[in-house]
Amino acid sequence: MKQQTLSIIKPDAVERNLTDNIKEILIKNNLKILKEKKIQITKEEAAEFYKVHQTKPFYDRLCEYLSSGIIVVMILEGENSIKVYRETMGSTDPKSAQKGTIREKYGISIDKNSVHGSDSPENATKEINFFF
Numbered sequence: 001m002k003q004q005t006l007s008i009i010k011p012d013a014v015e016r017n018l019t020d021n022i023k024e025i026l027i028k029n030n031l032k033i034l035k036e037k038k039i040q041i042t043k044e045e046a047a048e049f050y051k052v053h054q055t056k057p058f059y060d061r062l063c064e065y066l067s068s069g070i071i072v073v074m075i076l077e078g079e080n081s082i083k084v085y086r087e088t089m090g091s092t093d094p095k096s097a098q099k100g101t102i103r104e105k106y107g108i109s110i111d112k113n114s115v116h117g118s119d120s121p122e123n124a125t126k127e128i129n130f131f132f
Contacts, residue, residue, distance in 0.1 A: 003081045004034065006127035008116035011069030014038075018106050019072050022115065025102055026074075029088045031081055035132060036074040043067040049130055052123075058111070065111055073131045082124055085117045 007026070009019050026033065041049070046063040053059050076085055090101025094113055097104035107113040118124035 004077045005082045005118045005124045007074045007076050009072040012112040013114035014070045031076040031078045034075040034077050038072050040070050041067050089115050089117050
């Protein structure tokens with residue numbers, strides 16, 4: 001089933017000029033980039049985006065980090081794109097991410113793990129609408 005999902009290349013990866021490397025991985029995994037834009041969001045916008053995590057201890061850090069620099073937001077499309085992209089990203093913690101995944105290759109830490117991806121069709125719709 002063809003689906004759309006949201007991808008964010010986070011500040012740590014943008015700062016290290018990894019945007020093109022990450023896009024290549026997406027394309028190799030049959031994920032088509034439909035739309036993309038480079039933006040910087042405010043801490044308030046990050047707080048709204050990550051609202052689902054507001055009761056978690058890492059919430060403030062997450063919001064501070066996402067708003068700390070330029071990000072690249074993209075709408076990806078492909079067969080089962082949510083599942084494919086989640087597998088392509090790898091585990092949240094780069095140390096435990098499967099070999100060859102984006103986070104294993106480029107993630108610095110559990111906080112600075114280079115990319116974000118929607119985790120469900122409902123969140124994909126919400127997250128795409130948030131940025132586009």
